[in-house]
Amino acid sequence: MNVFTCEDNLESKLTCIYTAWEKAIKVGHSNVRLEVEPIYMSNLFDEYTHVEADNIKAQKVSNSINSKISPDVYISVYYALLSNEDDALDSAYRFLINAFKVGNNAIFAINTPENMRMMELRRRVGNEIHSFVEFLRFHSINNQVYIGHIEPKADVIELVGRHFDDRMPSENWMIIDDNRRYAVVHPKDGDNYIKQLSSEEFERLRQTEGIDDVYTEMWRAFFDAIAIKERANRRCQMNHIPLWMRKHAVEFQG
Amino acid sequence: MRTYVRKRIDSANKCSYNVYMSNIISGFTTKEKLEILADAAKYDVACTSSGVDRKGKKGELGNSKACGICHSFAADGRCISLLKVLMTNHCVYDCKYCINRRSNDVPRAAFEPEELCNLVIEFYKRNYIEGLFFSSGVMVSPDYTSEKMCETLLLLRTKYHFNGYIHVKTIPGTSDELIAKIGLLADRISVNLELPTAESLKELAPNKNFSKILDPMEKISDTIAAHRLAIGKDARMERANINRYLDNSIFNSRMTIDGEKVKAIGDGRENIGLSRSVNNKTDYTALVPQGKQGGDLKRPFAPAGQSTQMIIGATPESDLTLLETTQRLYQAYDLKRVFFSAYIPINEDKALPAIGTAPPLLREHRLYQADWLLRYYGFQAKELLTEQRPFFNEQIDPKCDWAVRHLEAFPVEVKTASYDVLLRVPGIGPKSAMRIINSRRYGALSFESLKRMGVVLKRAHYFITCNGKMMFKTRIEEDYITSRLADSESKENWRIAHQNEQFHQMTLFETYGAMSS
Incomplete structure (x- = not known):
């Protein structure tokens, strides 16, 4: 078995798909596997190859999916590559094998395990994006800049940022992924861009979470006042907003 | 004051x-x-x-x-x-x-x-x-x-x-x-x-x-x-x-x-x-307003x-x-x-x-x-309730309730049933019905794949066949299915009806006066 490994970002993953496919033409798809680094336990009989990100190869993969299959299939693959689940990259690869055979219908033909898995991954990542659009909280810094922190499982902040690009175009804001340590930055009336954060920057930005103003207080007061105590239902609340998503929601702190 | x-x-x-x-x-x-x-x-x-x-x-x-x-x-x-x-x-x-x-x-x-x-x-x-x-x-x-x-x-x-x-x-x-x-x-x-x-x-x-x-x-x-x-x-x-x-x-x-x-x-x-x-x-x-409202x-x-x-x-x-x-x-x-x-x-x-x-x-x-x-789901009020039965059965949901009273229409075969028929099966919703319709054109269905498509088999299995077979051997009888459905839902029903009550761990050293009352 040839195992291709790559770093945890979109470009590397697409390059990895390219390289693995190249190999598979010679040895067959069943003899390649894709994994995301770090690899904690390697198999004795497998041959591991690290794949370095290559913009041109990544572009080729995305172009050929978009033009030879369909943009919808590319969205599925894109969502799967954002996922943090162990088998996501390999599943995307297996799905693509089907998709290149049958075209766009691979999305609907969820009888095969590969296509089914893809549907699940897309749904899960899509739901996570929606959840963080809901539960992201901005902290206002002197009414000039709005900074929000989230800790998503999948790598969703770019897509979360897209929502706020439309919503608050004329504000300065920033959404920070605390786990991956990078941020989507939006300057007033400008376009979103992505910034990797150095550890000093990250530490400094982290302190914005401590900043509470009168509106934070009022929001907490509102949050408590709006619940009907005769209908208290903790389990229902938990289903809708699980604990791990509450970490940065101010109404659940203090 | x-x-x-x-x-x-x-x-x-x-x-x-x-x-x-x-x-x-x-x-x-x-x-x-x-x-x-x-x-x-x-x-x-x-x-x-x-x-x-x-x-x-x-x-x-x-x-x-x-x-x-x-x-x-x-x-x-x-x-x-x-x-x-x-x-x-x-x-x-x-x-x-x-x-x-x-x-x-x-x-x-x-x-x-x-x-x-x-x-x-x-x-x-x-x-x-x-x-x-x-x-x-x-x-x-x-x-x-x-x-x-x-x-x-x-x-x-x-x-x-x-x-x-x-x-x-x-x-x-x-x-x-x-x-x-x-x-x-x-x-x-x-x-x-x-x-x-x-x-x-x-x-x-x-x-x-x-x-x-x-x-x-x-x-x-x-x-x-x-x-x-x-x-x-x-x-x-x-x-x-x-x-x-x-x-x-x-x-x-x-x-x-x-x-x-x-x-x-x-x-x-x-x-x-x-x-x-x-x-x-x-x-x-x-209510069409006359004249300009609030500037531009x-x-x-x-x-x-x-x-x-x-x-x-x-x-x-x-x-x-x-x-x-x-x-x-x-x-x-x-x-x-x-x-x-x-x-x-x-x-x-x-x-x-x-x-x-x-x-x-x-x-x-x-x-x-x-x-x-x-x-x-394409239901009408008159289908769900009648003058003789003007209240819902609180034990089972309205769709199950409708289905058990219309057993003549069941079981349906998921491989061939039309969209509106599938939608009337308890446990199948708009999304899972659409997934069934879309995928059955390309290959066989199984109970396992139905489950992954989002069908709630707990309720659906009384009402469907897949490849001509039901999931379990089930008697198609109203009373039997109703009691089974009510039984499997009872916990959740109880939870909804008593959602605001507080619970605490029992200990040997407390008296439970409130419990006997």
Whole structure:
């Protein structure tokens, strides 16, 4: 078995798909596997190859999916590559094998395990994006800049940022992924861009979470006042907003 | 002091009342006002931000998503999507079920327009809320209150450039001109029906009457239709796509009300609740405003439609009455949603359930389930309940209940059944039915794959075959299946009915006096 490994970002993953496919033409798809680094336990009989990100190869993969299959299939693959689940990259690869055979219908033909898995991954990542659009909280810094922190499982902040690009175009804001340590930055009336954060920057930005103003207080007061105590239902609340998503929601702190 | 306030409100003397008002207002901080007015608004059910897609604009704040976005979930598990507040909880009415009725001794407050606008904007920028849910007690008179509300909304849309979602609850008795103005500023308008029949309304809300509620509802729905026609849309609101595939749907183009074919919006209105004399001529220009509204504002009239809510459990109506009224509201008034609110006894009154009576949460749950069956599954109210059985079986959900009474139609073969047939199987919903339809063209189905597609086999397996076989050997008998379904749902039903009770770990060293009582 040839195992291709790559770093945890979109470009590397697409390059990895390219390289693995190249190999598979010679040895067959069943003899390649894709994994995301770090690899904690390697198999004795497998041959591991690290794949370095290559913009041109990544572009080729995305172009050929978009033009030879369909943009919808590319969205599925894109969502799967954002996922943090162990088998996501390999599943995307297996799905693509089907998709290149049958075209766009691979999305609907969820009888095969590969296509089914893809549907699940897309749904899960899509739901996570929606959840963080809901539960992201901005902290206002002197009414000039709005900074929000989230800790998503999948790598969703770019897509979360897209929502706020439309919503608050004329504000300065920033959404920070605390786990991956990078941020989507939006300057007033400008376009979103992505910034990797150095550890000093990250530490400094982290302190914005401590900043509470009168509106934070009022929001907490509102949050408590709006619940009907005769209908208290903790389990229902938990289903809708699980604990791990509450970490940065101010109404659940203090 | 409060008795004094009440007397003043009773006399409804505008001038002296206002002077006095500003005196009390100054006593509260914004935070205190927010607490009082959110607390007073919490019994309003609707907190949806759905129904309209609107892009953001540079220089403005906010957009709107048709799917709706919830921002948090309160301790009762209800979503917090909008900043749900009253403008004031002063009220000249004395509706028996309402916490804000005139005869209640509760702290009263009122927001200043600027104050509320600020709150909305700052909350919105921090992504706490999706917009504003704006209701009010009746201060001085309906028109006076609506004018104040209108002022606030206009300020929010123009001075503060707020482009997010606004839901306004109109005050019964407001003049048409004001409703027209409000409709152009808000995304959704609602008029509370409160109670499904005129008799109950007369009993519990002496200051309101049915035609005062239905009249604005009618005008609003006509005006929405007129505005939609004017911009080239269909007069009727958009409904879930599924309804196009369901012949029996209440939103179908061939829909009928009580066996009579519906042509235009407004047909069948005389059947709601009571027979009132309506002039059947549809007056599309009812609320179309004259002249310019608020500067350069060009907005559609209530693009997210109209909704209403009914209180259940305070009056003796059957589920059938409630559901039939609901269906007629959807068809004749083209409402987007009808909400139900389990009555929570907050006031002492001999016409109402005693304080401490548990709110009928499970019944409310069943009604909502039935409401979904009307809007997404192509059921009609008459199919779900009959004159002989006017109440839902609380043990099993309405769809299971319907299925066990129609066993002649089951089991269905998932490989060949049509979409509308699949949709009527308990445990299969719009999404899983669509997945079945899409995937069975490409290969075989199995119970395992059905499960991964989202079919709830716990309920579905009594009613389906896959490749000609049922999942288990099942007797197709009504009593048997009902008892099995009730058994598997019992835990959840109990949880819904007793959701607010507290539990604690038993220990050997405590006495449990409360348990034996």
